[in-house]
Amino acid sequence: MPAAPPIAFVVTCEHGGNRVPRRYARWFRGGERLLASHRGWDPGALTIARALARALRAPLVASTVSRLVVELNRSPRHPQLFSDLMRAAPADVREAAFNEVYVPHRRRVEALVRRSVARGRFVVHIASHSFTPVLRGRVRRTDVGLLYDPGRRHESALCVAWQRALRARAPGSSVRRNHPYRGTSDGLTRALRRRFGDTRYAGIELEVNQRRLRATSIARWQRLLVASLVDALAAIGGPRSGVNAARRPGPARRGDSREAA
Ligand SMILES: [Zn+2]
Numbered sequence: 001m002p003a004a005p006p007i008a009f010v011v012t013c014e015h016g017g018n019r020v021p022r023r024y025a026r027w028f029r030g031g032e033r034l035l036a037s038h039r040g041w042d043p044g045a046l047t048i049a050r051a052l053a054r055a056l057r058a059p060l061v062a063s064t065v066s067r068l069v070v071e072l073n074r075s076p077r078h079p080q081l082f083s084d085l086m087r088a089a090p091a092d093v094r095e096a097a098f099n100e101v102y103v104p105h106r107r108r109v110e111a112l113v114r115r116s117v118a119r120g121r122f123v124v125h126i127a128s129h130s131f132t133p134v135l136r137g138r139v140r141r142t143d144v145g146l147l148y149d150p151g152r153r154h155e156s157a158l159c160v161a162w163q164r165a166l167r168a169r170a171p172g173s174s175v176r177r178n179h180p181y182r183g184t185s186d187g188l189t190r191a192l193r194r195r196f197g198d199t200r201y202a203g204i205e206l207e208v209n210q211r212r213l214r215a216t217s218i219a220r221w222q223r224l225l226v227a228s229l230v231d232a233l234a235a236i237g238g239p240r241s242g243v244n245a246a247r248r249p250g251p252a253r254r255g256d257s258r259e260a261a
Contacts, residue, residue: 007233008116009058010125012109014072014188016046017064024069024097027089031068034085038132040066044213048206048222049128055226061108063101070097072105073127073187106188113192117200124158125203126229127188131180133211140180143173144225145207147183149193155183155202157236162204165231170224180207 018041020028034040046062053060063072068083075081081102082094109125116123133140146162148155159177166175184190189203212221 005120005122008119008121008123009053009056010109010112010116010123011049011053011056011058011060011128012105012125012188013042013046013049013060013062013128014105015042015067015129016049016062017041018066018068019064020066020069021100024086024089024093027085027093028068031085035066035068038130038210039083040068042128042130043210044208044218045128045130047213047218048130048208048225049126051222051226052126052128052206052229055230059112061105061112063105065101070094070102072102073129075186075191076102078186106191109188110192110195113196113201117196122154122199123196123201125189125192125201127203127205128208129205130208130210130213133209140209141174142176142179143170143209143212143221144175145179145181145205146175146177147181147189147205147207148178148203149184149190150178151184152193152198152202154198155204158202158232159204161232161235162229165235166224166228169228169231181205 018035020035028035046064049060049062052058067073068085070086071078071081071083076098082097086094086097113123113125131140131145144166146159148159150156163175163177167173183203183205187205189205192201192203195201206225208221208225212218
């Protein structure tokens with residue numbers, strides 16, 4: 001981390017629920033199973049996001065609208081911005097979803113980053129996601145993936161330290177970097193990297209295996225993820241304010257929180 005600027009944290013959750021606002025409901029008839037599956041949302045990701053935001057005293061921007069309505073973690077021109085269900089709807093319906101769900105989330109996140117950068121802070125953005133333990137018949141053994149851009153020094157340093165800290169706290173667990181996906185793929189963090197340089201912004205996608213986020217294990221992994229992040233921040237020598245805040249867990253700043261978009 002840069003020695004000078006104190007760190008500001010921003011926590012986001014793009015796939016926190018599988019809600020379908022009423023005006024889009026008719027396009028989802030018969031799609032209930034798809035909505036309930038990992039393709040509809042990231043089970044457990046919002047719980048982890050809330051825990052991180054609380055521990056870091058960071059604003060949380062979360063959406064509980066299904067990614068099948070509009071995919072918040074793709075750029076506007078990406079072919080997968082809309083699911084097949086929404087592609088069957090007229091263009092004005094998709095446009096409404098884009099304007100009502102996508103744009104507010106993106107604007108809110110970018111405004112928080114921009115505000116902190118303008119105040120001379122270094123922003124650490126953690127986007128909380130989860131992945132299905134079985135994909136196309138293949139079991140995925142990774143417990144936690146940390147996705148980042150290896151070309152960005154501060155993202156790399158934080159992820160190396162976080163991986164090390166989590167392995168130390170959870171021996172035998174599989175913690176990998178840029179797995180099961182690459183951190184440089186199209187998405188929210190990549191879009192923000194283009195606006196904010198390496199010395200101003202670090203965008204990390206936290207990907208947790210959903211088998212670790214079941215009712216019996218989620219509390220343990222929530223604690224492990226928070227504690228190991230605090231360890232990692234201390235290990236890399238910063239942030240002064242962030243580590244202090246993280247060691248004194250308190251309520252999230254409700255004024256900055258915008259859940260259930
Ligand atoms: Zn996700």
